[in-house]
Amino acid sequence: MQRAADKPLDVSEIHPRPNLHLLRRTAELQDKQFLLRGTSSHRRASLALFLSGFATFSLLYCVQPLMPIFATDFAVSPAASSLSLSLSTGFLAVAIFCAAAVSESFGRRSLMFVSLLGASLCTIACALVPSWHALLVVRALEGLLLGGVPAVAMAYLSEEIDPRGLGASMGLYIAGNAFGGMAGRVVTGMLAEFSSWRIALGSLGVLGLAAAIGFVLLLPASRNFTPCKVFDARFHLRAWVGHISNPAMPLLFAIGFLAMGSFVTVYNYIGFRLVQPPYSLNQTELGLIFTVYLFGIAASWIAGLLGDRIGHFIVLPAGIAIAAAGVAVTLSSALPLIVLGIVLLTSGFFIAHSVASALVGRLALVTKGHASALYLLSYYIGSSVAGSVGGYSWGADRWNGVVAFTLSLLAIGMIAALAAAMLATAEAIVN
Template sequence: MPRAADKQLDVLESPSLPNLQLVQAQPEPKEKQYLFRGTAPYRRASIALFLSGFATFSLLYCVQPLMPIFAADFHISPAASSLSLSLSTGFLAFAIFCAAAVSESFGRRSLMFASLLGAALCTIACSLVPSWHALLVIRALEGLLLGGVPAVAMAYLSEEIDPRGLGASMGLYIAGNAFGGMAGRVVTGTLAEFFSWRIALGTLGFLGLAAAVGFFLLLPASRNFTPRRGFDARFHLRAWIGHVSNPALPFLFAIGFLAMGTFVTVYNYIGFRLVLPPYSLNQTELGLIFTVYLFGIAASWIAGMLGDRIGHFVVLPAGIAMAAAGVAATLSSSLPLIILGIVLLTSGFFVAHSVASALVGRLARGTKGHASSLYLLSYYVGSSVAGSAGGYFWSADGWNAVVLFTLALLAVGMIAALVAARLSRR
């Protein structure tokens, strides 16, 4: 009479039970190893991503205050001088799509470090080039390289950070963006005034190098990401289509477009108003307006923590409402009230951007880099399209028309936030 163990073995080896054998052979699913808030690796990752945001946006926007100097030194028109920024942002928007696909094969950390290192070296090279066209070529290359950071950074945070602490971490990353955007404008403008634009760009390039090295040393390696072998165009296309088919995500992409479009439009044309009587501000005084980015830094961080505690879809419409209140306040003829309005707009924008970024990471189903790339594509297209369209409103009826245009954008953004909240609950 066979033993019980032999009977068990006969059952497992029986050809009539192939499915049972497959189940026995399958490995257990790998448990995600998140970085939890309050731990040293979480703090290191947050600081590293802050440095990446600082480097990206300081290197990207450092040429904005230098455009009048470029026009004088290279004997070009103001419109031509603006190519030093518009070429970079244009190639950045294109590169974001490519970066999301490339990072699926090469990894998050390595791609971000290579992008930051290359962009910093490009900025140093810009300080040395003898001709305008050479500077433009390098700036275009720099925008292409910087595309490897924003979408991939958001994907890294979404994959590696515990969802309960994602909002705070994402908020700190967006704060780094704000700080970099301010530093790139204020620092280079100040250095160029006292020394030269070449020294200003060279100094910022070396600061970018230091930030890139700090980023690489601090950021923990990915633990929840598995690179894909080869390049499968159909896989990437399916990933993008899948995110667009997600009910709530397209509305978050729209918020990125509308919020950034509002923010850039106000900053583009408020200077035209303030250089005229009765304000008659000079260029230095206008440049100091960029220091209100400090409020954006604080707002991003606070919004992230509040989103984790009381709900991201509670904080998101509050940020949009704050931005709308700020835009409306700029209708005042009082300069202090106009500055207060810019502060409210800046804070509300960074609240909305920080929370919307975190929500894209939370709601995306797999391939989070692709979802982030779609959000950032909408974000930068909003900057380009709405920022340019605002000029037509300024020419038509001055500041009143600009305010009506931007308030209409924010009204649509508020509707998108409420619809996205309802769809996410379903």
């Protein structure tokens, strides 16, 4: 039954009432020129998108290990210090919604390059601002600019990569995201320890500029994308409504919200736990904790391959279960077990995110940029809302409160994953 859901899709599996336009679009897939694995163009695209993911997530999450420093230097609470990340992810979520529509006219590569360039400059500006509120304003602007990358990158992959290997390619792209997230946290943590948080952020900004230049030089031009000459609001509205009307899609969007919300909550507040006795970790040691992202890199890639081979709806709940087990393990007071729990959480999260992203691209036969935007809108709202709300759980019952909050999110995510599998299986059987 589960495998039936992952058979090659036809239009009836995606839209309950297919129309002639969608049938024509299905036929057009046969004529597209996809990037095939093993070709130089595929390698260039893979490296370029790896760089875009690296830059995006290193710039976005570089403030996370600095939150305890912000709380001290600017005399704000842990929950308030999380705004340095939550504002960025919140504005990024809104920007993603607009970026999908803009990229239909502006072009994929150009929009991603401008976004990466602007965000890198904002990170450099954060190193120079004089006050907490000024830093928050710049971080909010940075989130708006970064919105031009994730949804458009997912759309580029879905349009240009051979569908038979989309899961693996999406997993590789998300592995780049994971590497960027790790590098941003580790580098800023270490530089802040030996110099200052301002030098750390400035250095990350310069690194982001280099990645943006490498990206635009490497990425092949789109072959299967035709820009719209006129902005048509009704077209975009119909596209978004069409994806929401697919019964499985809202559940995948919910999984993005819940999985990302739980993941960011743990990473936001684990630092506050580990800088206190009996652990008393310094910024370098705390930054090194984030090297567990290496497990996320491997998990993303493996999850993509497994999803293509044994079924995405089998791998998805397994990832959520692994993440939940990791959160539970962090209840231990032993530092090695806490690190093990973070490893499991990171691996499980990236498995779930990689597979859910591939499913969104696979189920969206048309207007893939709009589908990606809806998924990432939910994903980053989860980061913004849950990442800050989790601060109140920390304030109420310290780490036990954080664990209870995140396990609740993951439990709901598991229900959504199982429900999505049942819906997709039922659609496959009916059709």
